[in-house]
Amino acid sequence: MRALATRRKRRAGRSHAGAGGRRRILFFRPLALRIALALAACFAGLLLHFDYQMQLYFRDSAHPRPALLYARAPKLSPLLGQSPEKVLSLLEYRGYRRAERIEGPGSYVLTGNRMDLYPNPAPGSAEASGPVRLAFQGGRLRAMHRHADGARLGSISLEPEAIGTLQLGPYEDRIALRLHQMPELLVRALLAMEDRNFERHIGVDVFAIARAFVNNLLHGQTTQGGSTITQQLVKNLFLSPERTLSRKVTEALMAITLELRHSKAEILEHYLNEIFLGQSGNRAVHGFALASEYYFARPLGRLGPHEIATLVGMIPAPSLYNPRRNPERALVRRNLVLSKLAEVGAIDDADAAALSRSPLTIAPHRSAGGSVFPAYVDYLHRQVRQYFPEDVLRAGGIRLYTTLDADIQQTAQQALSRALARLESDRGISPGVLQGAAVVVSVDSGDILALVGGRQGGFAGFNRAVDAQRPIGSLVKPLVYLAALERPGTFSLGSMIQDTPLTLETEAGRTWSPQNYDRDFRGPVMLLEALTRSYNVPAVRLGLEVGLDSVAETINRLGVRKEIPRYPSTLLGASVHSPLEIAQLYQSIANRGNRMPLRSISHINDPGGGVIARFPGRADRVIEPGPAYLIDFALRQVVRSGTASRASRHFPPSLGLAGKTGTTDDYRDSWFAGYSGNLVTVVWVGRDDNRPVGLTGAGGAMRVWMEIMQALPLAPSAHRRPAGVRFLELDPATGLLARDSCPERILIPVLAQSRTPRLAPCSGAGGAGRN
Helix, strand or coil, X not given: CHHHHHHHHHHHHHHHHHHXXXXXXXXXXXXXXXXXXXXXXXXXXXXHHHHHHHHHHHCCCCCCCCCEEECCCCEECCCCCCCHHHHHHHHHHCXXXXXXXXXXXXXXXXXXXXXXXXXXXXXXXXXXXXXXXXXXXXXXXXXXXXXXXXXXXXXXXXXXXXXXXXXXXXXXXXXXXXXHHCCHHHHHHHHHHXXXXXXXXXXXXXXXXXXHHHHHHHHCCCCCCCCCHHHHHHHHHHCCCCCCHHHHHHHHHHHHHHHHHCCHXXXXXXXXXXXXXXXXXXXXXXXXXXXXXHHHXXXXXXXXXXXXXXXXXXXXXXXXXXXXXXXXXXXXXXXXHHHHHHHCCCCCHHHHHHHHCCCCCCCCCCCCCCECCHHHHHHHHHHHCCCCCHHHHHHCCCEEEECCCHHHHHHHHHHHHHHHHHHHHHHCCCCCCCEEEXXXXXXXXXXXXXXXXXXXXXXXXXXXXXXXXXXXXXXXXXXXXXXXXXCCCCCCCCCEEEECCXXXXXXXXXXXXXXXXXXXXXXXEEHHHHHHCCCHHHHHHHHHHHCHHHHHHHHHHCCCXXXXXXXXXXXXXXXXXXXXXXHHHHHHHHCCCEECCCECEEEEECCCCCEEEECCCCCEECCCHHHHHHHHHHHHHHHHHCCCHHHHCCCCHHHCCEEEEEECHHHCEEEEEEXXXXXXXXXXXXXXXXXXXXXXXXXXXXXXXXXXXXXXXXXXXXXXXXXXXXXXXXXCCCCEECCCCCCCCEEEEEECCCCCCCECCCCCCCCCEXX
């Protein structure tokens, strides 16, 4: 009985214990559910936070995208008569691919004298214009037709070249390209090396992680990563570089969220533009487009397979595989990428082997600023700030279409550098001492086609083309003579002016006696000869007779927006100006007296292609047709037989080139400003420390000018004689109407208001005049 009682007590105890346990379980179930719900809510909130953070970036808001800059779009046209080689050069430069048949935008087929071309869409546009057929004859483009309906086309525009961005921040830059602008081989190399399953995973590749884990375990160290391209993009944009478990989990979650929101193409395009690929001083090099310019000095579309492989090989460790600092490691890494390309069938095994034997082809060190043309972009940035606040430029990824001609800019940069080195060698000047600047503008439109701020055009720094304020010497003389020629009742190109000693008293009570270059005096000379030969004393006498106020007003009227000193020395170029200011002055003369304000921006579009603003030029007549023709005639004589006559031996006479040399005291500054029918080019040569360089305008800057202009497409001058201008045959010794017996005669234009001079006292009779 006692045993039975004991068993009953035990069962009763267990029953009470079970009841208590059940009560405890019932108590904890709601708590566990609450905790699970709270964790789920936190997780969902975390995902929403990640998603919000990334959407801000992809909408160009929280993570601002820079304003993109484009050069002027090149045109293909039968009127331009481009050769097949030129057309192919333009296409290859932009990454077009040759195919057996048209494969969509960015492809072309070349068969004999016929090319079928499918242009890429313009930046900001979602659709291409459709394929066209180009017909060549006699080595020139003769006709173009649209595929769709056979309509004849006068011209088509290729997509403009991306030249950089407005400064994104103080320490990083990039050149953003669309995915279709990236070479296909680059994409294949990237996927082969970094993410073979990119098209199949959802942001995280479990198999790649497992493969990397096993590989690293076998080697006893981290030799392979398992991060996808999506994870790498997330890490670069949003996360710190620390290696912790929490960061890796965050990275994976953000990658999955990103894949759910955005297409593979969008992710890939952002990765190619954002990936870090090195450091240039205090500036980070982001994206393959900028890295291509930084390491190879060429656009991305012009890189060969071995060069693309070099860049892709740098991704895991840009410092370790930097081809400049560690060429041996970079070479090994490049060859690994080439072997992977062969493995996936992107290139042949034989090509991979041959390319692996080639050396690294790295360009000399260059700047990685916001553009490969930093002087131009520096000026552009100043101009844009006049119209838009900085936050607008940085917030929306707007597109600025500039007036820059990339070919002309590159030509001017290279020519300036070569010519300065040659001058140093010829004159025994220490290498690197000379500096220079150049500006090239369109005669008709005032578009700034090129702006070179120094002999190392690819490096940012002091922008001499805009900021170097230097005395201009004899470049001012055409303005002095123009002020006189605008008074036809008093002066003409045939008027005589005294070239005799002159002494003036300054406001400080000192005396000033201007001298000619050769320190000789010639007595009375014609205005035309005095300007052509750049005599100093006649220029001062003429300027004083016309009046300093009149000369200053002429300089301001033609485009210089600042106060001109009213001193006699101003008549010989003592006032300081930049090359850009001089370009405006001479544009007004070259354009037959019509001033077009120099412009660097054509128009600005929003990211969708809509036009935000246009900047059309508006011509102002600042010189009447008659005086404009006379001063242009005189400047042509400067090149034909005056101080710039050396230039005439290097160009066809039919171009009718015009220009003026300029030299300052002690040969500190060498200038030349000259123009053809379509281009005005201004060059300055000197030293930054303002010490003498021993170069005249003809011996220094004009040589640089010639090298630039010889490489550019020049058009002959179309300055036709306006109404009210007639030609007279004059005796250069007296400025009087020449007789047949005069030993010398010169044909010059004069205005109808100018009185006809009497006959020269040459023996014989007769005179000549032409209407």
